[in-house]
Amino acid sequence: MHLGSIRTCAAIAAALAFLPATAIAAPITVAEFTFAAGEEAFADEALVTSGVVTGATAEQVQSTLVGSNLGDSIRVITPDVAVIEIAFSDNAIVNGPGTDLVIFELSGSKPAVGFADVNERFEVSVLDGPDFSNFVEVVPVNTGFLAPHDDSLSVYVVEIDLTSFGFPAGQVTNRVQIRLVDHLASRSADPTALGALNSVPEPGTGLLLSVGLLVLSARRRRPRTPQIVSPSLRER
């Protein structure tokens, strides 16, 4: 085997040796739900696709719904309504056992754990193949945990099992839409985060990227004399 090839293989082997330690995140527990994939399990992008989120810029909608932090929430107030599309880009939600996705919502404290607040109901749609499903109404349930930055608010959750959207076991999705309506004529539900309990890494990120960069790095180091690259090769 050529010396350069040996070096390339050694570089890849070294990468694979350390990647498991960096690629496998520490689990995160949020209001008694443990996300084995850690921060990766949570939503990565959020975009208002129709209507208006009351009092929030596009950047605020994005920063509020992305990641595991429950410190802020969004809402609509009549006459506003809004559809928000949430994307998972470094992971996908897979239909595994039981609940696959948890949507966290913040509402005024209620004494009873398990209290389902119908006034905070909203609608959820999931991307199924090329199309989004019909919207399904969901009702947040009190976990009994208080919001980390405001103990006048409780953490409520909606647990989504993709089976209820007709997904067979193992089918994945990486996009969800939520539709917010103000049912109380005062404010709608207040979603704050979305996390995949059953999460799989998105192919093409993480491991593949790291190995690819190392192969490129090894190849770039190989020449010991300057090379002339023809314009035609550059353009390929």
Ligand SMILES: [Ca+2]
């Ligand atoms: Ca993610």
Ligand SMILES: [Ca+2]
């Ligand atoms: Ca499931």
